[in-house]
Amino acid sequence: MILIIAGATCREALRSRSFLGLLALYCLGIGLARVVGWISPASDDVTTNLVLSLQSIVGVLVAVATGTALVHTEIKQRTLYTVLSRPLARWRFVVGKYLGLAAALVVGQGVMLGLGLTWLGATGAPLHSALVVAGLLTALEVLVMAAVALCWTALTSPLLAAALGLATYALGHAVATLPGMLPYLQGWRMTVAAAGASLIPNLGRFAYRNDAVHQVPLPPAELASAIAYGLLWIALLVTITVAVYRKKQL
Amino acid sequence: MIARVGLTTAILAMAAVAVGWNARGMLGHERAVRAKNLDFLPSPVVARALSCGHPSSASRLRWIDAFAYFQFQLDRKDDTIAGGGSGFKRLYDMLIGLDPRFEPYYQHAALCLGGVLERHQDELGYLQRGTLELPQASGLWRSAAAVLVTYYAWDAQQPRNLDRFLAAWADSETDDNAKAMVWQWQRALARRRLGGLEQVPYWLDRLPTTVPDSPMSAFIEGILREQIARYAIDELSAVLAARQAAGEPVERIADLLDAPRLATRQLHLQLGPVAVIDGMLALRSDPFGYPYQLRDGRVSSLGLDYRDFAKAVAGTDTKLQSAAKRDGGWPKDLDGVAAVGVLLPTPPPEAEIDYRGQHLIARIPDPPASPLTFR
Numbered sequence: 206m207i208l209i210i211a212g213a214t215c216r217e218a219l220r221s222r223s224f225l226g227l228l229a230l231y232c233l234g235i236g237l238a239r240v241v242g243w244i245s246p247a248s249d250d251v252t253t254n255l256v257l258s259l260q261s262i263v264g265v266l267v268a269v270a271t272g273t274a275l276v277h278t279e280i281k282q283r284t285l286y287t288v289l290s291r292p293l294a295r296w297r298f299v300v301g302k303y304l305g306l307a308a309a310l311v312v313g314q315g316v317m318l319g320l321g322l323t324w325l326g327a328t329g330a331p332l333h334s335a336l337v338v339a340g341l342l343t344a345l346e347v348l349v350m351a352a353v354a355l356c357w358t359a360l361t362s363p364l365l366a367a368a369l370g371l372a373t374y375a376l377g378h379a380v381a382t383l384p385g386m387l388p389y390l391q392g393w394r395m396t397v398a399a400a401g402a403s404l405i406p407n408l409g410r411f412a413y414r415n416d417a418v419h420q421v422p423l424p425p426a427e428l429a430s431a432i433a434y435g436l437l438w439i440a441l442l443v444t445i446t447v448a449v450y451r452k453k454q455l
Numbered sequence: 456m457i458a459r460v461g462l463t464t465a466i467l468a469m470a471a472v473a474v475g476w477n478a479r480g481m482l483g484h485e486r487a488v489r490a491k492n493l494d495f496l497p498s499p500v501v502a503r504a505l506s507c508g509h510p511s512s513a514s515r516l517r518w519i520d521a522f523a524y525f526q527f528q529l530d531r532k533d534d535t536i537a538g539g540g541s542g543f544k545r546l547y548d549m550l551i552g553l554d555p556r557f558e559p560y561y562q563h564a565a566l567c568l569g570g571v572l573e574r575h576q577d578e579l580g581y582l583q584r585g586t587l588e589l590p591q592a593s594g595l596w597r598s599a600a601a602v603l604v605t606y607y608a609w610d611a612q613q614p615r616n617l618d619r620f621l622a623a624w625a626d627s628e629t630d631d632n633a634k635a636m637v638w639q640w641q642r643a644l645a646r647r648r649l650g651g652l653e654q655v656p657y658w659l660d661r662l663p664t665t666v667p668d669s670p671m672s673a674f675i676e677g678i679l680r681e682q683i684a685r686y687a688i689d690e691l692s693a694v695l696a697a698r699q700a701a702g703e704p705v706e707r708i709a710d711l712l713d714a715p716r717l718a719t720r721q722l723h724l725q726l727g728p729v730a731v732i733d734g735m736l737a738l739r740s741d742p743f744g745y746p747y748q749l750r751d752g753r754v755s756s757l758g759l760d761y762r763d764f765a766k767a768v769a770g771t772d773t774k775l776q777s778a779a780k781r782d783g784g785w786p787k788d789l790d791g792v793a794a795v796g797v798l799l800p801t802p803p804p805e806a807e808i809d810y811r812g813q814h815l816i817a818r819i820p821d822p823p824a825s826p827l828t829f830r
Binding site for chain 2: 258261377379383409414
């Protein structure tokens with residue numbers, strides 16, 4: 206049953222206007238990235254940076270836009286009641302929904318990575334395996350953000366969930382820079398800041414794209430650690446979402 | 456049906472107007488200098504936090520956005536005007552903090568702070584920071600060595616320290632060819648003693664670190680041409696003075712092709728003003744492609760005069776923009792420019808000042824010969 210829900214969700218997400226629109230935005234963006242590259246004295250580096258950044262930014266926008274609308278659309282169109290009237294545990298519904306969304310996002314990320322690398326290759330920028338690894342870690346970052354969006358939707362309204370999702374993205378990257386800022390704090394303030402930051406997924410673990418441009422190799426242990434970290438947060442957030450929906454009056 | 460066609464036509468027409476309007480604003484836009492304060496830039500740590508996981512992209516975009524300031528800096532040679540009280544150091548510190556592995560940031564910082572503003576201590580600081588962060592970046596080592604030799608005379612005053620520095624450079628190179636290049640550089644150093652052209656080797660070392668046809672490349676080539684032109688003026692003026700002291704007539708520039716006196720000057724064979732063509736002495740064009748002239752009893756380089764004139768006009772234009780902002784309007788013509796208290800520079804022969812699009816523009820004739828190139 207989970208796979209049926211996942212399949213339906215994936216198809217629905219892939220057909221959604223926001224998904225296709227943001228994909229088109231990505232294509233426009235990578236085209237413009239080349240223009241920005243022409244302005245810069247180091248054109249290839251700049252274009253590669255921007256293409257990798259766009260994959261993350263557009264991917265997160267897709268994840269938040271689609272993730273927050275996922276259950277809300279079901280309630281609005283009253284299709285949720287048809288599903289829940291069946292002998293189906295709510296956790297199966299939530300997990301199915303997330304897996305469907307994740308599958309759609311993986312397809313989107315794969316398309317973006319393929320298009321991005323093809324475009325970089327076609328415009329003469331150097332291609333190397335680090336870019337692929339950076340793209341895969343960005344995809345994992347997007348999957349974490351999808352789980353964040355799903356979790357916020359369970360707790361608040363879709364609009365607020367989208368705003369909170371994007372705020373989490375910004376905070377998640379700010380958290381990565383916190384170790385450099387903590388020495389400016391002292392005593393209990395440092396403890397409070399560190400404790401607060403620990404509640405937010407550290408998205409800096411997936412930002413290998415900044416090093417990939419310079420072909421700095423990523424040690425396999427760090428790659429494995431980043432993947433495990435991402436999967437842990439996804440499991441945690443989806444579980445929280447399940448717990449909320451179990452008690453929620455729909 | 457008619458309504459649909461009408462609606463479509465209206466949309467297409469409005470879209471065409473909107474696109475044309477946008478394109479007109481973009482394509483017809485003249486390059487203008489911005490004088491915005493850079494003090495709002497965050498510290499490197501805060502900038503990294505604000506970049507939302509995209510520090511490399513953010514730094515590249517910020518760098519590109521800052522090019523207008525660099526142009527302003529090149530024109531005015533004062534980074535505290537557009538760069539805020541702390542100058543461009545804050546900008547470079549932020550850019551390097553966001554992406555410490557991007558070599559052009561160090562090169563650009565060194566070039567702007569040392570090459571343009573002559574703050575060689577800062578220049579050396581950025582280059583050495585770069586060699587620590589990117590030990591395999593030969594260009595950074597080479598630039599740092601050039602600064603140590605040209606401005607700190609380490610080859611003469613601290614040869615042991617220079618040897619240690621070059622040894623560290625050679626150690627950081629990963630292949631034998633690159634290591635050999637370090638010692639070749641040192642050997643070439645000994646051959647580059649040029650009286651009156653002391654800074655030329657430094658600038659020739661800096662030139663390969665810039666992108667061809669970029670503003671920085673043009674700036675360095677401009678400096679090289681200026682130094683070579685000034686060297687030629689000094690040498691020809693010395694011949695002129697010697698002939699005048701001996702009571703020999705000098706009516707034309709060609710009269711300075713005085714073989715015995717030129718021989719005493721020991722002119723640089725490639726960069727000097729005189730060449731031997733078909734066994735005869737001949738004057739080269741100046742490095743800008745214009746002829747050397749004898750004007751008002753003095754040797755002058757027309758190209759250098761044109762370059763100085765263009766810079767003076769650019770400076771006057773900046774004053775005009777300030778005056779226009781102060782008075783709330785621009786003059787209608789050149790007479791009006793003088794009327795608002797902006798003093799116009801005197802044009803050299805065949806040059807003139809044009810006033811168009813609220814900007815003063817130097818109109819200079821094309822050079823009869825190709826300018827000297829260095830790449």
